[in-house]
Amino acid sequence: MNEFLQTQIITELEDAVGEENCSVKEIDKLTHSVDYFWLSRMWADRGRRMPEADYIVSPKDAEETSKVLKIANYYKIPVTTWGGGGGTQGGALPVAGGIILDTKRMNKIYEVNTDSMYIECGTGAIYKHVEWAANEKGYATMHYPSSLTCSTVGGFLAHRGIGVVSTKYGKIDDMVLSMEVVLPNGDIINTSNAPKHAAGPDLNQIFIGSEGTLGVITKAQIRIYEQPEVRRFRGFLFKDMSSAFKASREILQKFKPSVMRLYDNAETASLIKKIVGVEKPGAFMNVAYEGVKELVDVEEKILLDTFSKYGAEDLGSEYGEKWWKEKITFFYPGHMMDLPQMFGTMDTIAPYDKIEKIYWAMKNKIESTFPHVKFIAHFSHWYEWGCMVYDRFIVDKEYVPEDPVEAMKLHNKIWTVGVREAIANGGVVNDHHGVGIKLGRLMKEQYGPAMQVFEGIKKSLDPNGIMNPFKLGL
Amino acid sequence: MCRHICPIGNATGQERNTARARALCASVVVRGAEKIDDIIDNIYECSLCGACTNNCITGWDPKIFIQEVKADAVLNGVIPPYIKDLLTKYQQTGNVYGIPYDESLKKYFDRESNILFLVGQDALYKSANSVKNACELLKKAGVNFTLNEKSNSTGSALWFLVGKTADTKQSAEQSAEIINGYEKVVVYDPVDLKFIKREWAEWGVTVKAEIIGFNAFLIDLIDSGKLNVVKSDKAYTVQDNYAYSRELDDSETVRKLVDRVGVNKEMLLNGKETNLAGHLIMNEYMKEVQSKVAANRWENAKNMDCKTLVTENPAEYELLKENCPDGYRVLSVEEMISENIK
Numbered sequence: 001m002n003e004f005l006q007t008q009i010i011t012e013l014e015d016a017v018g019e020e021n022c023s024v025k026e027i028d029k030l031t032h033s034v035d036y037f038w039l040s041r042m043w044a045d046r047g048r049r050m051p052e053a054d055y056i057v058s059p060k061d062a063e064e065t066s067k068v069l070k071i072a073n074y075y076k077i078p079v080t081t082w083g084g085g086g087g088t089q090g091g092a093l094p095v096a097g098g099i100i101l102d103t104k105r106m107n108k109i110y111e112v113n114t115d116s117m118y119i120e121c122g123t124g125a126i127y128k129h130v131e132w133a134a135n136e137k138g139y140a141t142m143h144y145p146s147s148l149t150c151s152t153v154g155g156f157l158a159h160r161g162i163g164v165v166s167t168k169y170g171k172i173d174d175m176v177l178s179m180e181v182v183l184p185n186g187d188i189i190n191t192s193n194a195p196k197h198a199a200g201p202d203l204n205q206i207f208i209g210s211e212g213t214l215g216v217i218t219k220a221q222i223r224i225y226e227q228p229e230v231r232r233f234r235g236f237l238f239k240d241m242s243s244a245f246k247a248s249r250e251i252l253q254k255f256k257p258s259v260m261r262l263y264d265n266a267e268t269a270s271l272i273k274k275i276v277g278v279e280k281p282g283a284f285m286n287v288a289y290e291g292v293k294e295l296v297d298v299e300e301k302i303l304l305d306t307f308s309k310y311g312a313e314d315l316g317s318e319y320g321e322k323w324w325k326e327k328i329t330f331f332y333p334g335h336m337m338d339l340p341q342m343f344g345t346m347d348t349i350a351p352y353d354k355i356e357k358i359y360w361a362m363k364n365k366i367e368s369t370f371p372h373v374k375f376i377a378h379f380s381h382w383y384e385w386g387c388m389v390y391d392r393f394i395v396d397k398e399y400v401p402e403d404p405v406e407a408m409k410l411h412n413k414i415w416t417v418g419v420r421e422a423i424a425n426g427g428v429v430n431d432h433h434g435v436g437i438k439l440g441r442l443m444k445e446q447y448g449p450a451m452q453v454f455e456g457i458k459k460s461l462d463p464n465g466i467m468n469p470f471k472l473g474l
Numbered sequence: 475m476c477r478h479i480c481p482i483g484n485a486t487g488q489e490r491n492t493a494r495a496r497a498l499c500a501s502v503v504v505r506g507a508e509k510i511d512d513i514i515d516n517i518y519e520c521s522l523c524g525a526c527t528n529n530c531i532t533g534w535d536p537k538i539f540i541q542e543v544k545a546d547a548v549l550n551g552v553i554p555p556y557i558k559d560l561l562t563k564y565q566q567t568g569n570v571y572g573i574p575y576d577e578s579l580k581k582y583f584d585r586e587s588n589i590l591f592l593v594g595q596d597a598l599y600k601s602a603n604s605v606k607n608a609c610e611l612l613k614k615a616g617v618n619f620t621l622n623e624k625s626n627s628t629g630s631a632l633w634f635l636v637g638k639t640a641d642t643k644q645s646a647e648q649s650a651e652i653i654n655g656y657e658k659v660v661v662y663d664p665v666d667l668k669f670i671k672r673e674w675a676e677w678g679v680t681v682k683a684e685i686i687g688f689n690a691f692l693i694d695l696i697d698s699g700k701l702n703v704v705k706s707d708k709a710y711t712v713q714d715n716y717a718y719s720r721e722l723d724d725s726e727t728v729r730k731l732v733d734r735v736g737v738n739k740e741m742l743l744n745g746k747e748t749n750l751a752g753h754l755i756m757n758e759y760m761k762e763v764q765s766k767v768a769a770n771r772w773e774n775a776k777n778m779d780c781k782t783l784v785t786e787n788p789a790e791y792e793l794l795k796e797n798c799p800d801g802y803r804v805l806s807v808e809e810m811i812s813e814n815i816k
Contacts, residue, residue: 026512028488030502031495044498047505058487084477085489104477105487124487128478132742136777149478149529150494332531 006054009075013057013099016067021058021105028056032082032100036147037090037438038344039408045339046404050093053080053100060105061122062180062188062218069216070186072099072466079184080468081212083155084126086147088345089436091159091211096469103154106218109133118177118221123154130222139224142169142258146331154217159434160209164327167382168258168290169225171432173208180219181207184462188218206457211434212468214461228290231258232300233320236312237282238262241356241379244283245387247310249352251287252384254306255299259288260387261323262379264359270376275330276322278315285312286320342395342411346418348427351386355379358425359389365421370414372399381431388431393418420445435472443473479525481750485766490516493526493536500539510543511552517543518557519760522634523716523750545637556759557635568624569595570631570755575623576602582609585620590656590683594663594788595626596754601788608662608688608808614815615700619660625652630669634755638677646679654682662688664717664787672721687718689727689786689807696734702816708736710810711780713771713794714748715787728786731807735814741778749774751785752793768797775802784810 001009014022033050034040040050054077059065072079078098085092094100106122112133113120119141121130128149131141143156144163151161156172157179169175179191191203207217238244244262251257263272268284278284289299304314330336337343350358363375370393377391393414401407419429419442429439429446444451451473458465458474476493477483483491490496499513520540527535547553553561563572575598582591582605591612597604598621605621612619629646636642646669653659661667667687674681686694695701710732712725719725725745732738743749751771757764771794775783783804785791794804805813 026508027490027499027516030508030512031490031492031498034498044502044507045505047502047507049502049507056489082489085494086477102487102489104489107484107487126478129484133777136742149476151477329531 001054009071009077010055012071013055013068016071017057017059017064021060023056024054029053032056032085032094032102035085035090035092036088037093037436038088038342039411039438040090040093041339042342042407043404048404051095051097053094054097056100056102058102058105062182065101065106065182065216065218066186066188068099068101069182069184073185073464076464076466078469079212079466081154081158081216083124083152083158084147084150086151086155087159087434087436089159089430089434089438091434091436091468091471092155093437095437098466101216103152103216103218110219112137112224114139114224116177117224119224120219120221121153123152123157123217123220125153127151127153127156134224138227140227141175141222142225143172143175143222144327146328148328153220153222157208157217157220158211159436160432162381162432164380165258165288166380167252167260168256171381173205175223176204176208177221177223179204179207179217179221181215181217183215184464184467209434211436211472213458213472213474214467229293230296231288231290232296233259233286233288233317233324234300234303235278235315235317235319235323236285236287236307237278237280237315238285238310238312239282241283241359243310244285244312245352245356247307247312248285248382248387250306251303252382254302255289257287257289257299257303259286259324260380260382261286264377266374267376267378271330271336275326276319278319282313284319286323288320288324337392337394340397340400342400342407343392344411344415345390345392345433346415346422347388347390347431347433348419348422348429349381349386349388349431350425350427354426355386355389358422358427359391361425362391362418362421366393366414366418369417370395372396373414389427390431391418415439416442437470440471440473476526476529479529479749481523481525481767481770482519482521482763484770485763491519493530493534496520496536496540497534500543503543510547510550514543514547514552515554517547518554519763521750521753521756523753524720525716525749528720528746541633541637544635545639548636548639553636560635560755560758564632564635568627569599570635571595571599571758573599575599578602579605579609579621582621583623585618587618587620588657589617589619590625590653590659591619591621592625592628592653592659592661592666593621594628594661594666595631596665597662597788598623598626600754601792604788604791604806604808605662607806607812611692611701611808611812615695617695617700622652625649626666628666628669629673630666631755633669633673638673643677643679646674646677650674650679650681654680656683658684658686660686660688660691662788664715664722665789668717668721687722687724687727689718689731692807692811693727693730693734696731696811701811703735703811703814704816705735706814708782708814709739709780710736710782710784710805711739711741711775711778712744713751713783713785713790714744715785715790716748716750718786719746719748728784728807731811732784735810739778739780741780742774751790754789754792757789757793764793765797768793772797772799772802
C-alpha cells in the first residue's frame with residue numbers, strides 16, 4: 001500500500017480509538033506476530049520474522065470496535081483479533097497483514113451479579129482477573145485451563161476453551177449467558193437475554209468458536225459458582241485403559257466428578273512419574289469430586305465401589321493432591337516439551353465406542369509414518385457419552401530440520417496425518433484449542449457438505465472477507 | 475507466560491507490556507532480527523517489581539534480561555532521550571530528579587549521631603512529608619539520628635536506569651563509605667534496603683554498619699516502650715512493597731506494626747503476591763500510566779472494602795495519595811503509628 005493511503009488510514013484509525021491506542025511501531029508489530037503456535041515460535045527462534053500487521057489498534061469498547069471495523073470494511077483491510085496471544089493454533093496471527101485488533105483494553109468488570117450468578121465483563125479481561133473478581137465476592141469461575149493467567153475471556157470464547165474441572169462445570173461454551181458482538185459491518189448486537197430458549201438457534205453458539213471470522217465479541221456474561229465446601233482427590237492405577245473407560249462411563253451415569261484424567265501407559269511412565277511421582281506401570285487416573293460435604297461423602301463411596309469393580313488400584317489422595325498443585329506446571333517449558341523440540345497437541349473428542357479406537361489409530365499411524373516421533377496421551381473432559389483424548393506428538397531436537405521451511409513442512413505433515421486419522425475413526429478436527437491457520441485445511445474433510453453452513457454465514461456477515469482471513473478454513 | 479500480574483500491562487492493556495513480549499523482543503534482538511533501538515522504550519516500561527518473576531512457573535526471571543538489555547543499550551549508545559535527561563540530572567545534582575531537598579528538612583541533616591537515617595532519593599526529593607513524619611516519629615521515641623544527603627545515592631536509582639555499570643557500582647561504594655562511618659543505619663525505603671542487602675552484597679561492596687529496615691526499627695521502638703501506642707479496632711490494609719515482600723521475603727514486619735495499633739484487613743494480592751502501586755522514577759516519563767497503576771491498586775482496595783491503605787515505600791505512598799478516591803485514605807507506616815501514639 002502506498003504511503004499516502006496508509007497515512008490516511010492511520011489518521012482514521014487514530015480518530016476511532018485515540019492516538020495512543022493506534023500503533024505502527026515495530027515493537028507492537030513484532031509482539032503481535034508470535035503467539036503460542038509452535039510454528040510462529042520456531043520461526044522467531046530461527047531468527048525469522050513472522051507476518052506482521054500494518055496497524056495495531058486497541059479499542060476500549062464495542063463502539064470503538066465498530067468504528068475500526070467500518071474503516072476496515074471501507075478500505076477492505078484484514079482484521080485479526082488478538083487477546084492474550086496464548087493460542088496454539090495460530091488463530092490470532094495476522095498472516096494477511098492489515099489490522100490487529102487487540103482487545104485487552106476492553107477489560108472492564110462491569111458487574112458481579114450474585115443474584116443470577118454471573119460476571120459481566122469486557123472480553124479483553126484476562127480470565128484470572130475475572131476469577132479474582134469472583135473470589136473477592138466468595139465465588140469462583142470454575143474455568144481453570146493452564147492458560148488461565150495468560151488468556152482473555154474473548155480468547156477462550158473464540159476457540160471454545162476448556163478448563164480442568166470441566167467434567168462437572170462444563171466448557172467455556174457452557175459458561176456464557178449472553179454476549180455483545182460487533183459484526184463485521186460495525187453493527188453492535190446482543191446475542192440473547194438468556195442462554196436457554198426456543199427463540200430460534202442459539203446465537204451465542206454461532207459466535208463462540210468462530211475465531212474472529214464472524215465479528216468481535218466485546219462483552220460477555222460469564223457464570224460463577226459457589227466455592228465447593230470440600231474438594232477431594234483420589235488417584236487410581238488401572239491395568240489397561242479399556243477397564244478405565246468402562247469404569248469412568250459407569251461413574252458418569254451416577255454423578256459428575258470435577259476432574260477426571262486418565263493417562264496412557266506412556267504418559268504415566270514419563271510425565272506422571274516425573275511430576276506426580278507414580279512409579280508403578282499402568283494407566284494412572286486422577287479423579288476429583290467436590291461440592292457439599294454430605295454429597296461428596298456419598299460420591300466418594302460410589303467412586304471407590306465402582307472403580308474397584310474394574311480392578312483399579314486405589315492410590316489414595318496424595319497423588320491427586322499433588323496433581324492438583326501441579327495442574328498448570330504440566331504444560332510449561334522445563335516440565336514438558338519446548339523448543340528446540342517439535343511438538344503439538346492433537347486433542348479430539350468422540351463417543352465411548354470410538355475414543356479408544358481413535359487413540360490407537362492415531363498412535364499407530366503417527367509412530368509408523370514418522371519413526372522418530374513420540375506419541376503420548378491422556379483422556380480428560382468426560383461426559384456421559386464420551387470423552388476427549390489429549391494426544392501429543394514430540395520430535396526431539398536431532399530430528400527437527402534446521403531449515404525453518406523444512407521444519408514447517410514436517411510439522412504440517414505430522415498434523416495432517418494425525419488429525420486425518422482422528423476424523424477417519426470418528427473424531428473431530430479439535431476438542432478445545434481451536435482450528436486457526438494450523439488446521440483450517442482439515443475443516444472441509446470433517447464437515448463435508450456441512451461446511452457450506454459456515455461458509456454461508458461467513459459470506460453473509462463478512463462479504464468483504466476482512467475478518468481473520470485464512471482461519472477456520474473460511 | 476503470565477499476562478495477569480504485570481502492573482504496567484494491566485494499566486496500559488498493551489501487549490508489549492507483558493513479560494512474554496519483552497522476552498520475545500530481547501530474543502529477536504539477540505538473533506539479529508531486530509535492532510535494540512526498536513525495543514528499548516519497552517524495556518523502560520518495566521518497573522522491575524518482579525511480579526512476573528514471582529509468578530513464573532518455569533522459574534524465569536525477566537528482570538535479569540531486562541537489566542542486561544539496559545546495560546547493552548548503554549554500550550550501544552541507544553538510551554532513550556528521557557532516560558538520558560534523568561542521567562544528566564543525576565550527574566549535575568546527584569539525584570535523578572535534579573532538584574534540591576525541601577528546606578524544611580534541613581534541620582535533620584548532619585547532626586552528631588551514630589545512627590544514620592537513610593531515607594533514599596525518592597523520599598528525600600519527592601516525598602518531603604514522609605521524611606518529616608518519619609523523622610518526627612523517631613524524635614518522639616528519643617532516637618538521636620542524622621540524615622546525610624550523599625548517603626542516599628545508594629546506586630539503586632542508577633541501577634534502575636542503566637543496570638550494573640561501573641558508575642552504578644561506584645555510586646554504591648561511595649554511599650557505603652559514608653554509611654560505614656556510622657554504627658547503625660536505618661533504611662527507610664525498602665527498595666534501598668533490598669539494594670544494599672542484595673546488589674551490594676553481590677558486588678562485594680563492604681558494609682560494616684548494622685543495617686536495619688525502618689519497619690523493624692519501629693517495632694523495636696514500640697516493643698521496648700520508647701514509642702507508646704494504643705491498640706484499637708481501626709482497620710488498616712497493607713500495600714505490601716515488592717522489595718520487602720518478594721525480594722527480602724518480609725511481609726510480616728509491617729503486619730506486626732499494624733497489629734500493634736489496629737486490625738489488619740487484607741486486600742487481594744498481598745504479601746509476596748503484591749501488585750505495585752507506583753514508581754516515582756517512571757512517573758518522570760510515563761506519568762499517566764503510573765496514575766493508572768495506582769488507580770488499579772485502589773480498585774483492589776475498593777473491591778475488598780479496604781478504606782485505609784498503609785504503605786511502606788514513598789513512591790507508592792505518593793502515587794496512591796495523588797490518586798486517592800473520595801472516602802479512602804493512604805497512610806505511611808509512620809503516619810499510622812503517629813495517629814495511635816498515647
